[in-house]
Amino acid sequence: MGFGVFGSILVLSLFFKPLASQQPNTDGFFVAEFLKNMSVTYSEFNFSGSVCSLQGVTCDADKENVVELRASGLGLSGPIPDTTISKLSKLQSLDLSYNNITSLPSDFWSLSSLKRLNLSSNQISESLTNNIGNFGQLEVIDFSSNNFSGEIPEAISSLTRLQVLNLAENMFEHNIPSGILQCQSLVSIDLSSNQLNGSLPDRFGAVFPKLKTLNLAGNNIYGRDSDFSGMKSITSLNISGNQFQGSVMGVFHEQLKVIDLSRNQFQGHISQVQFNSSYNWSNLVYLDLSENRLSGEIFQKLNQAQNLKHLNLAHNRFTRQKFPQIGMLLGLEYMNLSKTSLVGHIPAEISELLNLNTLDISMNHLVGRIPSLRNKNLQVLDVSNNNLSGEIPSSILKKIPHMEKYNFSYNNFTLCALEISSGTLKTKFIGSVDSCPIAANPILFRKKSAKHSGTKLALVLTFSMICLLAGLLFLAFGCRRKTKMWAVKQASYKEEQNISGPFSFQTDSTTWVADVKQATSVQVVIFEKPLLNITFADLLAATSNFDRGTLLAEGKFGPVYRGFLPGGIHVAVKVLVVGSTLTDQEAARELEYLGRIKHPNLVPLTGYCIAGDQRIAIYDYMENGNLQNLLYDLPLGLQRTDDWSTDTWEEDDNNGIQNDGSEALLTTWRFRHKIALGTARALAFLHHGCSPPIIHRDVKASSVYLDYNLEPRLSDFGLAKIFGNGLDEEIARGSPGYVPPEFSTSDYDTPTPKSDVYCFGVVLFELITGKKPVGDDYPDEKEENLVTWVRGLVRKNQASRAIDPKIRDTGPDHQMEEALKIGYLCTADLSSKRPTMQQIVGLLKDIEPTANL
Ligand SMILES: *[C@@H]1O[C@H](CO)[C@@H](O)[C@H](O)[C@H]1NC(C)=O
Ligand SMILES: *[C@@H]1O[C@H](CO)[C@@H](O)[C@H](O)[C@H]1NC(C)=O
Ligand SMILES: *[C@@H]1O[C@H](CO)[C@@H](O)[C@H](O)[C@H]1NC(C)=O
Ligand SMILES: *[C@@H]1O[C@H](CO)[C@@H](O)[C@H](O)[C@H]1NC(C)=O
Ligand SMILES: *[C@@H]1O[C@H](CO)[C@@H](O)[C@H](O)[C@H]1NC(C)=O
Ligand SMILES: *[C@@H]1O[C@H](CO)[C@@H](O)[C@H](O)[C@H]1NC(C)=O
Numbered sequence: 001m002g003f004g005v006f007g008s009i010l011v012l013s014l015f016f017k018p019l020a021s022q023q024p025n026t027d028g029f030f031v032a033e034f035l036k037n038m039s040v041t042y043s044e045f046n047f048s049g050s051v052c053s054l055q056g057v058t059c060d061a062d063k064e065n066v067v068e069l070r071a072s073g074l075g076l077s078g079p080i081p082d083t084t085i086s087k088l089s090k091l092q093s094l095d096l097s098y099n100n101i102t103s104l105p106s107d108f109w110s111l112s113s114l115k116r117l118n119l120s121s122n123q124i125s126e127s128l129t130n131n132i133g134n135f136g137q138l139e140v141i142d143f144s145s146n147n148f149s150g151e152i153p154e155a156i157s158s159l160t161r162l163q164v165l166n167l168a169e170n171m172f173e174h175n176i177p178s179g180i181l182q183c184q185s186l187v188s189i190d191l192s193s194n195q196l197n198g199s200l201p202d203r204f205g206a207v208f209p210k211l212k213t214l215n216l217a218g219n220n221i222y223g224r225d226s227d228f229s230g231m232k233s234i235t236s237l238n239i240s241g242n243q244f245q246g247s248v249m250g251v252f253h254e255q256l257k258v259i260d261l262s263r264n265q266f267q268g269h270i271s272q273v274q275f276n277s278s279y280n281w282s283n284l285v286y287l288d289l290s291e292n293r294l295s296g297e298i299f300q301k302l303n304q305a306q307n308l309k310h311l312n313l314a315h316n317r318f319t320r321q322k323f324p325q326i327g328m329l330l331g332l333e334y335m336n337l338s339k340t341s342l343v344g345h346i347p348a349e350i351s352e353l354l355n356l357n358t359l360d361i362s363m364n365h366l367v368g369r370i371p372s373l374r375n376k377n378l379q380v381l382d383v384s385n386n387n388l389s390g391e392i393p394s395s396i397l398k399k400i401p402h403m404e405k406y407n408f409s410y411n412n413f414t415l416c417a418l419e420i421s422s423g424t425l426k427t428k429f430i431g432s433v434d435s436c437p438i439a440a441n442p443i444l445f446r447k448k449s450a451k452h453s454g455t456k457l458a459l460v461l462t463f464s465m466i467c468l469l470a471g472l473l474f475l476a477f478g479c480r481r482k483t484k485m486w487a488v489k490q491a492s493y494k495e496e497q498n499i500s501g502p503f504s505f506q507t508d509s510t511t512w513v514a515d516v517k518q519a520t521s522v523q524v525v526i527f528e529k530p531l532l533n534i535t536f537a538d539l540l541a542a543t544s545n546f547d548r549g550t551l552l553a554e555g556k557f558g559p560v561y562r563g564f565l566p567g568g569i570h571v572a573v574k575v576l577v578v579g580s581t582l583t584d585q586e587a588a589r590e591l592e593y594l595g596r597i598k599h600p601n602l603v604p605l606t607g608y609c610i611a612g613d614q615r616i617a618i619y620d621y622m623e624n625g626n627l628q629n630l631l632y633d634l635p636l637g638l639q640r641t642d643d644w645s646t647d648t649w650e651e652d653d654n655n656g657i658q659n660d661g662s663e664a665l666l667t668t669w670r671f672r673h674k675i676a677l678g679t680a681r682a683l684a685f686l687h688h689g690c691s692p693p694i695i696h697r698d699v700k701a702s703s704v705y706l707d708y709n710l711e712p713r714l715s716d717f718g719l720a721k722i723f724g725n726g727l728d729e730e731i732a733r734g735s736p737g738y739v740p741p742e743f744s745t746s747d748y749d750t751p752t753p754k755s756d757v758y759c760f761g762v763v764l765f766e767l768i769t770g771k772k773p774v775g776d777d778y779p780d781e782k783e784e785n786l787v788t789w790v791r792g793l794v795r796k797n798q799a800s801r802a803i804d805p806k807i808r809d810t811g812p813d814h815q816m817e818e819a820l821k822i823g824y825l826c827t828a829d830l831s832s833k834r835p836t837m838q839q840i841v842g843l844l845k846d847i848e849p850t851a852n853l
């Protein structure tokens with residue numbers, strides 16, 4: 001729509017000759033004033049005739065009064081002035097959507113005959129008052145996508161004829177007023193994406209006899225399944241992203257077509273649904289129950305939902321179950337069963353779902369091959385993090401170039417990836433084994449390359465790179481197994497130095513065994529120096545047979561030793577003694593992957609070795625110890641994560657801080673800030689720069705090291721994964737003092753980036769207060785841990801009392817207090833309230849001390 005555009009009217013407006021429609025106090029005058037004030041293109045409107053002839057204007061029978069004004073998308077901007085459209089005394093319908101209006105006039109609420117009001121998609125920033133009660137005739141309100149704030153006024157109760165209420169995407173807060181219960185004509189309510197909280201008014205479910213659509217998504221509303229039990233007419237219900245509890249079955253109604261209960265706290269055995277025959281599944285078009293806490297098995301009756309288009313059951317706590325029956329869901333377009341504990345094979349009947357556009361079955365325990373998916377419309381496919389194997393059917397590989405998104409990583413696929421670019425291979429097929437026969441067998445290699453002789457140089461190059469890579473992998477694995485000719489050759493020329501195993505080593509807390517026969521036959525992979533040919537024998541030599549004297553720490557994952565490898569590489573050797581559920585190959589793949597992750601604030605993984613059951617991770621040695629040493633003046637020698645002692649610590653030149661005169665530096669705010677920012681950058685990189693994101697799961701002071709240049713570097717990232725699922729729970733729960741509240745309940749929650757954020761918050765508190773997370777003296781006696789102590793002070797606005805006296809005078813108090821507030825945000829009880837690491841980096845940069853402090 002739009003008003004007529006007539007250049008010649010410029011002349012009229014210049015002369016401003018009052019025309020009939022612009023006589024003062026006529027509707028034409030008010031409309032002209034309104035447009036003149038709000039529109040920069042006023043001169044283009046043709047006011048020479050009656051206002052009623054303007055496009056978008058409808059008048060009543062005697063052509064005197066405007067009853068409808070449609071001015072959507074006309075670029076109107078700024079506040080609406082008084083004494084303009086508010087004076088259109090007969091106005092029934094006003095549409096000002098898609099403009100840049102910033103506020104309503106004070107006389108707006110005199111438009112008492114309005115029936116339809118559409119202000120959506122403007123920038124109106126104000127709160128509604130009880131004046132809205134003047135609009136007793138209103139049938140349709142659309143205020144969506146503005147910046148309205150404050151409470152929804154109680155006087156909404158006067159709008160008894162209201163059928164459509166759309167306040168979505170504003171900043172309304174507090175409870176939904178009980179006044180809404182009077183609006184019994186409501187057919188559609190959309191309050192989504194606001195900041196509403198509290199619970200629904202009593203009897204909310206029972207009072208709207210005509211209600212068809214209810215959208216409360218994206219607020220913070222509390223409630224139960226029973227809140228919806230009286231809604232007999234409802235066909236579309238969206239309460240996604242709130243705090244609703246109870247059983248999902250309590251919400252289902254016969255006539256519901258669209259159900260979105262995602263991201264709430266619904267729980268209970270979902271299998272009970274199949275015993276309830278009262279529900280007619282054939283109406284269902286859209287079902288999203290993802291990100292709740294549902295248990296049990298997916299209901300068998302699902303297969304009766306023959307009109308279903310969208311199905312999302314992802315991220316629940318179902319028991320291990322076979323792939324549900326879906327063969328009858330022929331209309332299905334979107335299916336998301338990610339993290340639903342599926343075991344067994346993917347049924348071939350998936351191929352029958354001809355409309356399928358999105359299939360996400362990632363993070364399950366599916367085995368076997370992917371069936372040949374003939375679904376023509378498939379655009380998104382995620383099968384990552386399963387235990388699928390074999391080759392990927394060519395019907396799928398052919399589709400890949402045309403797909404929007406796909407991920408095959410973390411399975412056990414074998415693929416001969418000639419058609420796939422190496423970039424794609426690295427990001428979407430992580431962990432797949434190269435099965436090009438040519439990689440393993442030079443004769444086949446020649447055959448194959450002869451066959452492809454006509455292909456482009458680039459292809460040949462990619463191809464040989466893949467083969468080179470495969471060759472290196474082959475070196476790593478083949479030699480260890482001693483079955484391949486490479487290994488035989490190595491062993492023979494190192495024969496004199498044969499050292500035979502199995503080898504057993506003891507530390508204070510554990511004994512570990514490297515079950516290898518010949519130390520020289522077990523390869524140590526050093527990523528940057530593939531030609532060095534280092535073996536387990538060299539590791540033995542470097543650490544004096546893993547002598548206690550070279551022990552640096554006994555951490556949660558196992559002992560850490562220090563040594564020099566051939567070529568003068570100074571390393572920390574971490575033995576991951578805790579039992580792992582990953583196979584050697586999977587562990588090696590994971591370590592290879594971690595070796596590729598580089599960031600100036602991460603301790604680089606230099607290499608690894610798989611010696612019998614032990615996975616050994618090799619890191620660059622960090623000369624200046626870790627943050628725990630620094631903060632609590634611990635010596636840089638032996639220290640244990642939980643219980644460290646000094647008596648076995650050996651005096652050694654290298655155990656002091658390496659940089660001269662740096663001791664003073666360590667007790668400055670600037671330096672503590674630098675450590676905080678560096679650590680935050682490392683985590684932001686793991687969370688936001690890696691795909692899939694890496695969750696550290698064990699952020700703590702002793703994981704933050706200082707390198708030769710006193711740059712902070714985070715260590716141990718990605719290790720939890722090497723243990724597979726067996727230890728998930730223990731590792732995820734973190735170290736004492738660093739356990740986020742979501743893990744301290746008996747309900748086991750999976751770690752998320754937000755659990756790392758919590759731990760980072762604790763480290764930040766340590767940096768500023770100089771106090772340990774637990775067991776230190778906190779001046780407020782009743783507090784037994786750092787987090788509750790500091791949070792209490794921040795809340796009372798006494799944060800400055802928490803600042804470490806050692807750094808107090810080395811920087812402005814307000815910066816340190818601000819940093820404590822950031823820690824406060826990070827340690828919020830509700831993980832959703834915590835900022836992301838990216839945001840934290842931004843916040844910390846804002847309080848960066850200046851160089852001349
Ligand atoms: C619009 O109206 C307001 C208040 O009546 C006035 O301050 C402003 O100058 C007007 N703007 C234009 C472009 O006429
Ligand atoms: C402006 O509108 C009047 C009345 O509707 C019409 O007669 C006149 O031709 C229009 N002017 C132009 C330039 O189109
Ligand atoms: C609103 O204003 C912004 C700039 O302030 C401009 O980019 C946008 O196009 C305007 N929108 C409309 C509908 O006029
Ligand atoms: C309000 O206007 C917008 C944009 O023109 C439109 O999409 C929306 O449907 C309207 N709202 C109502 C309730 O008619
Ligand atoms: C929205 O309103 C708030 C105050 O309620 C204000 O601080 C903010 O700047 C507004 N945002 C926009 C985009 O107008
Ligand atoms: C609801 O939010 C307001 C601020 O938006 C807050 O003051 C109030 O405590 C909250 N109520 C509940 C029950 O969370």
Ligand SMILES: *[C@@H]1O[C@H](CO)[C@@H](O)[C@H](O)[C@H]1NC(C)=O
Nearest residue numbers: 192217218238240258260286
């Ligand atoms: C429910 O609302 C959320 C948030 O506005 C939205 O993302 C989702 O698509 C909605 N669900 C349905 C079925 O429309």
Ligand SMILES: *[C@@H]1O[C@H](CO)[C@@H](O)[C@H](O)[C@H]1NC(C)=O
Nearest residue numbers: 249250252253275276277278
């Ligand atoms: C079936 O669900 C309805 C609610 O929709 C409930 O009232 C009824 O008790 C349930 N029946 C069984 C057998 O669970």
Ligand SMILES: *[C@@H]1O[C@H](CO)[C@@H](O)[C@H](O)[C@H]1NC(C)=O
Nearest residue numbers: 254255278279280281282283
């Ligand atoms: C379910 O509803 C469909 C359409 O509304 C109807 O045809 C069918 O008979 C119903 N089935 C049962 C078992 O009530």
Ligand SMILES: *[C@@H]1O[C@H](CO)[C@@H](O)[C@H](O)[C@H]1NC(C)=O
Nearest residue numbers: 290291314315336338360380
């Ligand atoms: C599947 O659902 C999960 C949980 O809501 C979500 O994170 C994921 O992005 C979804 N997958 C697709 C392909 O939409």
Ligand SMILES: *[C@@H]1O[C@H](CO)[C@@H](O)[C@H](O)[C@H]1NC(C)=O
Nearest residue numbers: 365367368387389581582583
């Ligand atoms: C993967 O499946 C194979 C059998 O196909 C089984 O031997 C192996 O243990 C499984 N691995 C995991 C991690 O579940």
Ligand SMILES: *[C@@H]1O[C@H](CO)[C@@H](O)[C@H](O)[C@H]1NC(C)=O
Nearest residue numbers: 387389390412414583585586
């Ligand atoms: C991966 O597949 C190979 C054969 O293709 C098999 O030997 C190996 O056991 C598989 N690994 C796992 C973890 O299933």
